[in-house]
Amino acid sequence: SSSMLAESVHSLADTSNQGLLLWGQRQARKDADNLHPFGYGRSRYFYSFVVALVLFSLGSMFALYEGYHKITHPEPLSSPLVAVVILVVAIGLEGYSFATAMKESRPLKGAGSWWRFIRTSRNPELPVVLLEDTGAL
Numbered sequence: 001s002s003s004m005l006a007e008s009v010h011s012l013a014d015t016s017n018q019g020l021l022l023w024g025q026r027q028a029r030k031d032a033d034n035l036h037p038f039g040y041g042r043s044r045y046f047y048s049f050v051v052a053l054v055l056f057s058l059g060s061m062f063a064l065y066e067g068y069h070k071i072t073h074p075e076p077l078s079s080p081l082v083a084v085v086i087l088v089v090a091i092g093l094e095g096y097s098f099a100t101a102m103k104e105s106r107p108l109k110g111a112g113s114w115w116r117f118i119r120t121s122r123n124p125e126l127p128v129v130l131l132e133d134t135g136a137l
Contacts, residue, residue, distance in 0.1 A: 006063050007090050010136060013059050017051045017132065021125045024048065048124035055132055091137065098133035101126055 024047025032039040077083070105126045109117040118127040 006066055007087065009062055010059065011090070013054065014132070014136075017054060017128075020047050020051050020054075021128065025125065045124050048128050051128055051132075055135075094133055094136045097129065098137060101129040101133060105130060 024044045027043035027047070028039075028041050030036075030040040030043075105117060105121075108121065108123060108126070112120075114130075118130065121127050
């Protein structure tokens with residue numbers, strides 16, 4: 001079904017995005033050198049930007065294409081129970097990721113609103129994960 005295919009692509013994209021965010025954190029810890037006299041701290045922002053581009057361009061384009069394809073060439077659903085179970089498990093895992101991101105963000109957020117935290121955070125990974133998990137849920 002299209003929802004299963006979309007969920008599998010979403011899971012692959014999530015895994016790739018988390019890998020890119022971890023890579024950006026690793027790059028940001030490198031010491032300053034002749035090429036980067038102030039260090040590599042901005043790598044975190046660059047890789048967060050790349051993740052956002054991947055999420056909103058490739059992910060959305062695939063979902064739109066697959067939705068159009070399924071509307072124009074419908075096929076009967078063969079095993080709806082399997083699809084529902086997989087989607088429920090995916091919702092549970094996304095919910096856990098979202099709850100973890102909120103827990104990690106609360107001390108940094110302080111008394112301000114979530115929107116303010118997302119716009120002004122100096123930690124680029126948390127807003128990306130929060131927004132992605134919100135969209136996925």
